[in-house]
Amino acid sequence: KRPSSFLRILPSYSTGPITARDEIEPPRISIDPEYTQTLVVNAGDNFKIDADVHGKPLPSIHWLKGEQELGNTIHREIKNTPTKAYISIKESKLSDGGQYTLLLKNPGGEKATQINVVVLDKPGEPQGPLVVTGIAKDHCSLAWKPPLQDGGSKISHYIVERRETSRLVWTVVDPKVKNICLKVNKLLEGDEYIFRVHAVNQFGVGPPLESAPVLIKDPYVLPGSPKNVEVSNVKKDSMVLSWEAPSEDGGSPITGYIIEKHDKEGVRWTRCNRQTVTDLTFKVTGLLETHIYEFRVAAENAVGVGEPS
Known part of the structure; x- marks a missing residue:
């Protein structure tokens, strides 16, 4: 009899899971050198921007202006293919000017390029x-x-x-x-x-x-009335008046005060000061002994004389 054969099985060691993966290439953009300069367009004319797109896997294509992603409108058409980015503008106007961004994305990363467009037109507001x-x-x-x-x-x-x-x-x-x-x-x-x-x-x-x-109106008005008019230092032919400035100057500084007196036996008010009085006190002279007087004070600014106290 032939002796039996024995096959010895040795344990194998795992390499861990292996995933078959395509080679990844980050996005690239091939664009005409004319777009590296500012693209100048007359208002009413059409213009386009296009570029070749590379990368593995083929990247997604996005057109932006400022922070906003662009889509199709009556005047704007985006016709991207897997390998080409394309945007066209019909009958351009002032608002079509600005900085356009072509942005590509794939698992290998992102790539962006900017194109500046100036539309020659009447200015904005x-x-x-x-x-x-x-x-x-x-x-x-x-x-x-x-x-x-x-x-x-x-x-x-x-x-x-x-x-x-x-x-x-x-x-x-x-x-x-x-x-x-x-x-x-x-x-x-x-x-x-x-x-x-x-x-x-x-x-x-x-x-x-x-x-x-x-x-349209004058921002300044007449000043208010001086307050708390008081009499002191009464003599036979004079006395001293004092008062407080008005709380409202009418928006224009007080330039002076007008002091008037009224003899109870008379009818008219007569002015006491010939010169401008800028102080808050004034000595009235030329009074008649035994006569009874009333006094009033008015403030003046650039607009005119306000109501008396």
């Missing part, structure tokens, strides 16, 4: 708000900021207009303002106005920035 200050009875001052979009051409000047809120017609205040501020004169006290400003470049006049309605 000036930046608001249109601030109205220094309001007086016949004038005010306006201030604004340049437009964010100059239309690819330097702003040459601004056109400032006004209209009364009760009317529809706009009137040109100044057709060629070089600065970003203007004093507007010859306004009617008590009327309410709206102002607007257009930016102008070599391609034309842009849309306007409007102000809120503004009432």
Whole structure:
């Protein structure tokens, strides 16, 4: 008999799970060198941006403008294929200018490139708000900021207009303002106005920035009445008056006080001080002994004389 054969099985050691994996290549973009320069387009013209796309696996393709991802609209068409990124804009306008970003993503990473587009057009509206200050009875001052979009051409000047809120017609205040501020004169006290400003470049006049309605009135009023008029140091032909300043100066500093007296036997009030009195006290002289007097004090500012005490 032949002896039996024995097969000895030795334990094998596991390598752990092995996954078959395709080679990964991070995204790459091949783009025409013309797009590394600013792309300049006339308003109304069409333009496109395209690029070849590489990577393993083939990356997803995203078009952004600023932070916002773009989609299709009536004027914008995105026609990407697995290996090509493509965006086209029809009848371009000012708002189509700006920085476009082509962004690719795959498991190997991300790749982005920026393309700057300038649309040559009339400028955008000036930046608001249109601030109205220094309001007086016949004038005010306006201030604004340049437009964010100059239309690819330097702003040459601004056109400032006004209209009364009760009317529809706009009137040109100044057709060629070089600065970003203007004093507007010859306004009617008590009327309410709206102002607007257009930016102008070599391609034309842009849309306007409007102000809120503004009432034209003198910001200053007459001062209030002096308070607590008191008499002291009474002599046979004189006495001393003192008082406190009014609590309201009418928005304009008190320039002085007017002191008047009234003899009980007479009818009229007569002024006591020929010179301006700026102190809060005044010695009245030339009084008649045994006569009874009343006194009053009025404050004066740039607007005029207020009500007496």
